[in-house]
Amino acid sequence: MARRLSLYQHVLEQPIRPLARLAMAAAMAAMLGAFAWPLWTMSFESNQYPDPLRLAIHVDHLEGQKTELRDDLREINSLNHYIGMRPLLESDFSEFLWMPFVIGFFILIILRAVVFGTVRDLIDVTVLFVYFGLFSAWDFWHRLHGYGHNLAPDAAITVEPFTPPFFGRVKVANFWIESFPGGGSYALAAAGALLVAALVIALVRARREARRDAAAAL
């Protein structure tokens, strides 16, 4: 048992093999994608909106499609107020502050791991990043749930509280709503996948190294 633990410890202290570091650097670059593309896009199509209303949720702001004919964010809020849904205001979402901060933080700690990290650091970063991803997804769902459930009691039109679609094409009243991840989320998912790949690559080599060292020590 002690020998196992000692081997285990030895693995954790191994430096990260270069190939894994490359993958980690790629993950860092991928994370920048969260700033370039929206995290999520939603579109709202109906008979009277054949050109759908479009909403893009970026990492640091909310953006409705805006043309000479229509300001979609204003339009969505105009329509939502009839059912008593709270208007979508950028200032109501603290995510637009802490998400950019957290992503920046991850880029820094991955950088740290790339430069002088051990396998332990890579495990830490990967686990935390996956946690961050899952938490973000839950947070998004939670927001959707909140907006769809806290409808003003004095609204003109009474509807059953509902959760706006998280993923897919769903009919809500007279609208077909399409809700899908945007480029930014794919970029974060790619970053996560790259970290996991880096971890696997690093662990395989680290175990072999640790075994060899243990054998040499004998």
Next chain:
Amino acid sequence: MTHTVRNRTWLWIGALAAVALVVVFACGGPQEEVRRGGAATGGGAAAAAATYVPPGDLDEFYLFYSGGHSGQVFVGGIPSMRHIATIPVFAPYPATGYGFDDESKAMLGGFTWGDVHHPSLSRTNGEYDGRWLFVNDNANARVARISLRDFKTKQIFGPIPNASGNHGSAFATANTEYILYASRFGIPLPKGTYASIDDYATRYKGVVGALEVDPESGEMTHGFQLMTPPFDWDLGSTGRGPSADWALWTCYNSERATGELEKTASAHDRDYAIAVNWKAAALAAAGGAGEMIGDVRVIDPGRVPGIAYLIPVAKSPHGVDFGPDGTYFVTSGKLEAITTVFSFDRMLAAIQAEDFTGEEDGIPVLNYDSVMEREVQIGLGPLHTQYDDRGFAYTSLFIDSAIAKWSPATGEVVDTVPVAYNIGHLLVPGGDSMKPNGRYVIALNKLSHGRHLNVGPSQPESSQLIDITGDKMRVLYDAFTEPEPHYAQAIPRDKLNPIEVYPKEENDDPWAIWDVADAGVTRDGKKVDVKMAAVRSTLHPTGFEVQKGDTVTIHITNIEQTTDELHGLGINGYNINLVVDPGETKHVTFTADKTGVFAYYCTNFCSALHQEMQGYLMVR
């Protein structure tokens, strides 16, 4: 004996019956299509296909009709010929709130009607450029400008000093440097002067003039006028290409007659067209020629040579129309069966050679034969001419109730098509520019009886869409409009790009608000200002109180930024109805002279809860 008499009687009866039958079949048989005033030839299905615009698709051309004494401009589409919108110009129009808010009321200047005859699209290098549409007011001597960015009337200029009636208008020069106008009725000048009708020939004067157009804003200001003998100026045409510096008008009553003009003004065989070098006139005016009469610089062309020349034209001419390349112009005498082609080059040569046959009040009269190129026996009652892009001209024949297609180069009439009925103007899209679009001609007819469901004595106007792409013209469609289009203009749809929403960023009205929280009432003595916001589905504030005798101004902003989201404000008892486009701010001022509670509501349908969009004006 009896037998023979009976046979002979039957023989006579039989002969008479045979003759009667022959007569019936010869005269009462299948009617010639020609007599039905333009029945569709070549099968209804083909014509229907040519005019059908499927749901969701758009017409190819905008069609701007003059609205005549309705005072408005009608917008239709070619080829569907559907009425799409009315642009109010000279008369109030509650449907869009025109004439009810402070700004448009001021623009109407106390008049509640006008008589729109000739619209003119702005042009650059003789081709339509899609910026503005100018129209005349025949009745009150005014000219209006409509912006084609938002299809709204932006400026009404006039009543124009010294001009009595303004028929020969609005005509844009080749680069829209000027909009031309002309008086219809000779009067003593300046306005307000009395002179006996016996002195009509000497003391009464006509004017032809030009309004200068600001190239950036389109704003019209005074240019200059030419004082003329009291001829009744009728129609005009501006040159292009080589003739870009010139404009012509036809006149009637060159006899300088009074009384029953029907007779007295038709005495002479010829009247005149006046050819004006407006470029030279503008330079002369800028150089100080002439004198100021009624705030306008007026030049007497009899005393300033080189500006105006008279050309004899066939009796009581109506239309004058430059050809697309500007090298010739065509006039028609409505009381004669001929149309005349004049050469612009020959006119210049005659001027150069001083080939004059007389003068009127010092204005030289050119030798008709030196300027005339050819006369064409065209039909009865020729009026106006338009052109296609294949070298043909189309002239309306009022008395024949038809359109003649002919070649100005050869003088040959190649086709005629009957119209229903009694055509006035006609329009080939672009047919008065350097780039006609030779697919259609529209007959703008005066009489429509029997062509539509019977709607009683007061009847709509007829306009017929005619295909001119083949050898023979084909009537495709009968359209009907409100009274009463005269001339029209048409432009391909991709040359216009109107906005549908007034962007928030552009609204610099000091009373505009964009947040319902900013709506409210402020008071300064007896002056009350109400800042109102209209948004689906509430008028904010939903009520406000004033004192009897207060002067109240409501400033209402439609804070929507979505296309087609209009709101209205109708106030019961106070005769107010504003309609506000998305992003627009309007103002209305009134005296609260009636006490009580007056409901107001959104008049222009806006949303599922449009009915709930209401409030109360309380007057103590």
